[in-house]
Amino acid sequence: MIRGDRDSQVVAVSSGGRVLRLSADPRFAASWPRLAPHVPGAVSGELTLLDAGTPVDLVLENGVSPGDARRLINAHLHRLHLGHDTLCVHAVVLRRPHEGGTVVLLGGHGAGKTLVAIALAEHGWRPVAGDVALLDVHPVPAVRGGTSAFMARPSVVARWFPGLYLDLPDADRVDLRSRWSGVPDPAGGQVLAAVVVGVDGDPSARAGLHTQDAHTAATAWLNASTHLLDRILESSPTVLRLVEDAAASRRRVALVKALASRLALHTGRGTPQHIASRIEDLTRAVSGPVRGAAW
Incomplete structure (x- = not known):
């Protein structure tokens, strides 16, 4: 795992009962309700803010488009779920x-x-x-x-x-x-x-x-x-x-x-x-x- 940027928020995305921790621009939370229906196993309201400095699985660079944010999250969820068969x-x-x-x-x-x-x-x-x-x-x-x-x-x-x-x-x-x-x-x-x-x-x-x-x-x-x-x-x-x-x-x-x-x-x-x-x-x-x- 890596650590998030100090200027970003660390949030937990829940997918099918499993959690992906990511570091993202604070504006990411506002786009989440539009992205969640296209993320497998996710619910629009389930975005948990974690402590700054928490180790993360994915860093979303500042300025990443909502579409690319969704694609990156989904690719890392693919890997996360593989680990659970x-x-x-x-x-x-x-x-x-x-x-x-x-x-x-x-x-x-x-x-x-x-x-x-x-x-x-x-x-x-x-x-x-x-x-x-x-x-x-x-x-x-x-x-x-x-x-x-x-x-x-x-x-x-x-x-x-x-x-x-x-x-x-x-x-x-x-x-x-x-x-x-x-x-x-x-x-x-x-x-x-x-x-x-x-x-x-x-x-x-x-x-x-x-x-x-x-x-x-x-x-x-x-x-x-x-x-x-x-x-x-x-x-x-x-x-x-x-x-x-x-x-x-x-x-x-x-x-x-x-x-x-x-x-x-x-x-x-x-x-x-x-x-x-x-x-x-x-x-x-x-x-x-x-x-x-x-x-």
């Missing part, structure tokens, strides 16, 4: 009400994770993570939290869900948190299913979910677990990939292999509603039917 994965996560348990939706940008999440929400599922999830590997795969923001493009949402009126037709993206009834669950619980989704718009698709072999599954988890490191900073030459040293990389690969060996990874293509229906079928035997809509 937790992967930070690019995923949307929802939780079944009443019975509990989660589904983890994987896929690249534009794959349709949020669209499938909306379709599941219409069957009562609750939000846990909108973009990055904290996934414990041991003793059983379980979600301990994630980013609370659920960003979506209004024009795309309107295409698939014309009845879900978004009063921001000209916005590039909108946060769907305001559309959920209640608030996101702070933690999800044991993973019932993991699905790589691909919304392709084929209304005639009737195929079910397909199970991936272990090697393909491990590769998918490996790619998803580098999301917080695959960021380019706006005004700094720092390479976020270097936040993860060789030992941490080996640890992550071991976690990915363990995850792939104990949790089946499925793929599903078609409309959001079709994929959501297949996910319901997949998880029903584990946790029973769900009634009631979350919107």
Whole structure:
């Protein structure tokens, strides 16, 4: 650890029950409520001021942009959680009400994770993570939290869900948190299913979910677990990939292999509603039917 600058504040960022200590310009606290929804496992009000001179894990240089501050914090949280056998994965996560348990939706940008999440929400599922999830590997795969923001493009949402009126037709993206009834669950619980989704718009698709072999599954988890490191900073030459040293990389690969060996990874293509229906079928035997809509 290093010590913070005397002219900066030392604060503690809580993420999924773990703490990252950082030194930052006093103005950082004012930007935290805007950043927190995009930091996995964080809550906007949970920013604790620590004593000056407290050893810190990260120093945010004066003048760093809010976007770069978020990217730097998330990269260091990636490393922090690895030390506790937790992967930070690019995923949307929802939780079944009443019975509990989660589904983890994987896929690249534009794959349709949020669209499938909306379709599941219409069957009562609750939000846990909108973009990055904290996934414990041991003793059983379980979600301990994630980013609370659920960003979506209004024009795309309107295409698939014309009845879900978004009063921001000209916005590039909108946060769907305001559309959920209640608030996101702070933690999800044991993973019932993991699905790589691909919304392709084929209304005639009737195929079910397909199970991936272990090697393909491990590769998918490996790619998803580098999301917080695959960021380019706006005004700094720092390479976020270097936040993860060789030992941490080996640890992550071991976690990915363990995850792939104990949790089946499925793929599903078609409309959001079709994929959501297949996910319901997949998880029903584990946790029973769900009634009631979350919107």
